[in-house]
Amino acid sequence: MLFDVRPKEDRKDLYDRDKEIDEIKESVERKVWIAVYGMRRVGKTSVVNVAVNDPKYLVIKLNLMRIYNPKKKRYPKSSFISLFLESINEVIKKYTLGGRLTRLISNILGIDENSFIEFNLVKIRARLKRFRGDDVNSVVRELDLLAGDNKKTLILIFDEAQELMKVNGINFSSIFHDIYDYCKNTTVVFTGSSAGILENMLKSLEYEKPFFGRFIRRIRIEKFDERLSRDFLLKGFEEEGVKVTEDVIEKALKRFDGIPGWLTFFGSEYSFRVKHGEKADVEIIEKMAIEEVRKEIRDFILGTQSPERYSATILALDRLGGKGSVAEVTKVVNTILEEVPEPRIYEILNRLVDMGFIEKVGDEYFLPKDEPNRKGLVLASKDVLASPS
Ligand SMILES: Nc1ncnc2c1ncn2[C@@H]1O[C@H](COP(=O)(O)OP(=O)(O)O)[C@@H](O)[C@H]1O
Ligand SMILES: [Mg+2]
Incomplete structure (x- = not known):
């Protein structure tokens, strides 16, 4: 079903994206490593799931x-x-791989094989410290051999890979180099919503030996344009057997700005409400989406070094009509908080861009155009300024 809100797994549930799927498959066949970029909810996980x-x-x-x-x-x-x-x-169970791999892992952990197969959390958790970065490599090498023996390609997917950079005590660069050097049946797929942060991680990988000179293929997943968005909604509602007026479709197109995740959420919620005789309107559903973003952004802002400055920066962009240069934003921020230097605002704006929350085109910064993200950002900033802890 097009309006299923979980990430898609089957081709029939995924709308469009033939080109992206072909690109991923072709890269996998050639063992070229891939990075799939795109904003939150654009469909990265779904496209990768379907392609593999x-x-x-x-x-x-x-x-x-x-x-x-x-x-x-x-x-x-x-x-x-x-x-x-x-x-x-999960993979051992799904492909019934057992044997050597299970033995290898339970040996490292120092537990019996059944405890690993049954995934006995108490036993496993107590032994996690024993598992080192090198052990990750041994396991991947073993999987690579198994894949080869079965004439398959091993695909390792790191979904939202920018988070790897926050993990303590593991040298991922060395892990990736080992995979690149020794695992000939393996390809790696990264996805990331925080494009700037993922890009930094990949660049440093690409410039180190033995990777040097081999590039990771970037694939960008874009929002739907208006024609695709409309067709997606119409096909989805048809599948659900729900009739909608042109007015509702128009409103949804305007507010959700072609973001597949919002269109799916809207379609699913609207259909459910119609089928259960509840009030179905675009505003209520939009509000639910806004609240989701509001919470996410609030948590993010509160985790930064200077929550008030982040909030004021976002509010300044909003007051400027959703776009502005560093100088313009700084001026407005300084009417909200006392003196914040321009270089600091510049840093904050770029951090927001790297995280994928706002966009930069030329020298100007833009709030997102869809209502849930734009209003969610603004409300979260107001929340933080009202009670900054
Ligand atoms: N092409 C598509 N066709 C149908 N549903 C989609 C499509 N792209 C995304 N979705 C839906 O949108 C939501 C977000 O997709 P997801 O793959 O989780 O995005 P991302 O990984 O980029 O955050 C999910 O509900 C998913 O089912
Ligand atoms: Mg995802």
């Missing part, structure tokens, strides 16, 4: 949103290792 949903591939998905915490600057090593082992465990 093929029996030719052995797929390990590391969903780093599972360890994501906007209030934390760093994550302990154990949270990554635990996520890694859980993903390996």
Whole structure:
């Protein structure tokens, strides 16, 4: 169903994106590493899921949103290792891989094989400290061999990979180099909503030996244009058997600005309400989406060094009609807070761009055009200025 709000897995549930899927598949066939970029909710996870949903591939998905915490600057090593082992465990079960791999991991952890297969959290958690970066490599090398023996390609997906940079005590650069050097049946896929931050991570990887000179292919997932958005909504409502007026479609197109996640959320919620005889209107659903963003952004702002300055910067952009240069933003910020130097505002604006919350075109910074993101950002900033802790 097009309006299913979880990330899509099957081609039939994913609207459009043929080109992106082809690009990913072709890169995988050539063992070219890929980075899939795009704003939050544009469909990165869905496109990657659908592209790798093929029996030719052995797929390990590391969903780093599972360890994501906007209030934390760093994550302990154990949270990554635990996520890694859980993903390996899923794969062992899904492809019935057992044997050597299970033995290898339970040996490192110092637990019996059944405890790993059953994923006995008490036993595993107590032993996570034993698992080091090198052990991650041994496991990936073993998987690479297994994939090769079965004439498959191993695909390692790091979903929201910018979060890797916050993990303590693991040298990911060395892990990626090891995979690149020794795992000939393996390709790596990164996705990231915080484009600037992911890009920094990839660049440093690309410029180090032995990677040097090999480029990671960037694939950008864009919002739907108006024609696609309209068609997506019409097809989705048809699938749901729900009739909607042109007026409703128009409103939704205007407010959600082609962001697939919002269109899906809107379609799903609207259909549910119609089917259950509840009040269905665009405003109510838009509000729900705004609240979601408001909470996310508030958590992010509160996790920064200077929550008030971040908030004032966002509010300044809003007061400038949603766009402005550093100088303009600084002027407005200084009517909200006392003297904040321009270089500091410049840093904050660029950090917001790197995180994917606002955009930069030329020398100007822009708030997002869709209502949930724009209003969510503004409300979160007001929340923080009203009670900054
Ligand atoms: N092309 C698409 N067709 C149908 N639904 C989509 C499409 N792209 C995204 N979605 C939906 O939008 C939401 C966000 O997608 P997701 O893949 O999680 O985005 P991202 O990983 O970029 O944050 C999900 O509900 C997903 O089902
Ligand atoms: Mg995602």
